[in-house]
Amino acid sequence: MIDDGLFCPSCLTPVSIETALTNSTVSWPTEKWVYFRCECRGNYAHLEVDNDYEANMGSVKIGHVESIAPDFICHSRILSPDLYVEIRRELMIVEYTSRKYIFPAHDSITQATIQLVEKLFPAADKEDVLLLLVNECGGNLPLVDVGSPLIERIRLAAIKVSNGDKTKLCEAIEQAKNDWRDLLVWAEQRN
Numbered sequence: 434m435i436d437d438g439l440f441c442p443s444c445l446t447p448v449s450i451e452t453a454l455t456n457s458t459v460s461w462p463t464e465k466w467v468y469f470r471c472e473c474r475g476n477y478a479h480l481e482v483d484n485d486y487e488a489n490m491g492s493v494k495i496g497h498v499e500s501i502a503p504d505f506i507c508h509s510r511i512l513s514p515d516l517y518v519e520i521r522r523e524l525m526i527v528e529y530t531s532r533k534y535i536f537p538a539h540d541s542i543t544q545a546t547i548q549l550v551e552k553l554f555p556a557a558d559k560e561d562v563l564l565l566l567v568n569e570c571g572g573n574l575p576l577v578d579v580g581s582p583l584i585e586r587i588r589l590a591a592i593k594v595s596n597g598d599k600t601k602l603c604e605a606i607e608q609a610k611n612d613w614r615d616l617l618v619w620a621e622q623r624n
């Protein structure tokens with residue numbers, strides 16, 4: 434199997450596994466794809482992250498997804514014994530060396546939500562915060578349907594009210610579970 438390192442398919446800059454995972458955001462758990470943004474020119478590509486059980490390693494591929502017939506076109510690939518992928522319905526968890534990277538499913542969290550988390554929270558809290566939002570602040574809320582645009586409004590309100598403090602975010606999510614209308618009003622008053 435080819436194991437010649439990862440390269441950005443647009444600018445051909447070498448990309449380490451750590452850089453690839455750090456610069457990725459949302460996932461397609463069924464396909465095992467994550468959305469990757471190259472640092473150099475901000476070009477977008479996809480990663481396919483999977484366990485190679487034959488080689489007893491994790492595999493990362495960089496490539497493109499054909500939008501007409503969704504199919505992954507691989508440009509480069511790397512294998513690592515330090516990489517393990519766990520697929521869940523609403524997210525992908527990639528463990529690499531001692532770090533865990535969380536990629537919420539593309540339809541479970543919006544880019545605007547991820548950007549506000551990145552803006553207000555320290556980088557070290559990002560994974561915990563995304564997990565909290567996906568697991569605790571979504572279709573489980575009262576009177577909210579899975580896939581409702583209300584979920585994004587409530588999440589943005591909770592993040593705003595927390596102002597980058599994890600304890601305050603937990604409190605805001607607990608409030609949303611009781612009555613998220615109070616949280617929306619509160620967040621609007623703080624603007």
Ligand SMILES: [Zn+2]
Binds near residue numbers: 441443446472473475
């Ligand atoms: Zn690039």
